[in-house]
Structures are given as C-alpha cells and as structure tokens.
Amino acid sequence: MGRFNVQEVAYLSEHILGRLATTGTSGKPHVVPIRYHFDPEREVIKIGGRVLEGRGQERLYIRHLTINPQAALVVDDVADGQTWQPRGILIKGAAVLHTEGGEVLGPGFGPNWVEVVPDFVTSWSIDSPA
Template identity: 60%
Template sequence: MSLFTDGEKEYLFRQRLGRLATSGRTGVPHVVPTGYHLDPERQVLKIGGHSFEGKERLYIRHLRINPNAAFVVDDLVTEPTWTPRGVTVKGKVRIHESGGEVLGPGFGARWIELVPNWVNSWGIDGDPYTPMAPRKRVDSDD
C-alpha cells in the first residue's frame, strides 16, 4: 500500500526542489534545500546534491548519527493571494556511497534514500488550509 495519494505523486513528479531536515547529536535542526526524485516503484525519495571535494555534507554527518529525517516540498499556486500546497514526508534514511550521479547533472556519487513512514499534504487533494490526515506505516512509532 502506498502512503502517497495519486495527487501527491503527481505533485512530487512536477517539483524539483525540497527541503531536508536532519539533526545530529545536539538535536539542533539543520535544514537544507536539495534536489530529489520520487521512485514510483519503491515509494521512496532519492535525495542528492552536488559534491564538495574534501568535505562531507552536514546532513550526511547528521544522518550517520540519527537516520531520522523530514522532507518538505511546497510552493504557492497563486500569488499574491497566497494559496499554499505541499507534501511533508518523514522517515528513516539509508545512505548510499555511489550512484548519485544519475540523479542529475553535477550530482555527487553519494545520495540518500528516504523511506517514508509518515506522509501529509495540504492544497493538493483538498483545501490549502486544512491538511489531510497523515498516513503512517503500521510499524511506525511517529
């Protein structure tokens, strides 16, 4: 069973940028914009970024300590009337050391796979100011 509705999947396919939230030992949140792809077969988000030689990204360092993450993709349907829509995904992350180059031009080899255990949206399948009821995996403790 998919945690994503058809409307959410369609929305995620059209967007290109989201925000990844992680935290390390201190618990202080770190949020970074990054590219992603929704894998429709496996129902996971593949997240990657440009590599920086000699330096591991902070979100990767955080995820080595704490594999829990959240990812938000959102936009405004119309301006200036402020009609928001978006999807929030929470779950566990797997770090992959190779293969990230296929996510986009200039992307580094390292990438992460966010396996959702909680999904929520607003303004996609309903009213922009009334979030849908979150869908959770049965084995999730979120």
C-alpha cells in the same frame, strides 16, 4: 497506491526542490534546500549531492544521518500568488545512506546519495491548480 495518494504522487513528480531536515547529537534541527528525485514505483525519495570544489560531497546533513538516520522533507509552493494559497507535502522517515550510484541523480553529482523511506506523509491543498 501505498504510502502516497494519487495527488501526492502527481505533486512530487512535478517538483524537484524541497527542504530536508535532520538532527545531529545536539538535537538542533538543520534544514537545507535539496534537489530530490521521487521514485513512484518504490515510493521513496532520492537525494543526491553535487561534488563541490574543496569538499567533495561532504555535507552536515550526511553527518547527521550517520548519527540519527531519520529525516523530514517538505516540498511546497504557492498555488496562486494573488490569493496566497500555500500547498505542499511533508514526508518523514528513515534515511538510508548509499555510497555508489548517485551520479545518475543529477549533473555534477557524486556517488553518495540518500534514500528517504517514508513512514509518515501528510499534504495540504495539493489538489489546487498552480
């Protein structure tokens, strides 16, 4: 293991929904829900985007990442709704924009995709059963 411990790899592999945070020139954060793919071999996060009618793959977070190629991703859930046991993982790192190959990341996805290369990882309570 390099960037992630065993529990973090398992947690990221069990989920597909996260929240991506970026900032543009204003410095104001922009947070959006995204579907991600964890690549455990390369220890990176891959984020594709659906092709939407009338705007294709145009997204504010993509524009932000062309200006400031740093991103944060939170993947979290509640282990037990009865006792409110939140758990999750926070990943920060460089974002690399790709213009081809994103179609394999999901149905209806276009060629553009983002690869987040972690340089900071922290997690909480992910060893608690769901």
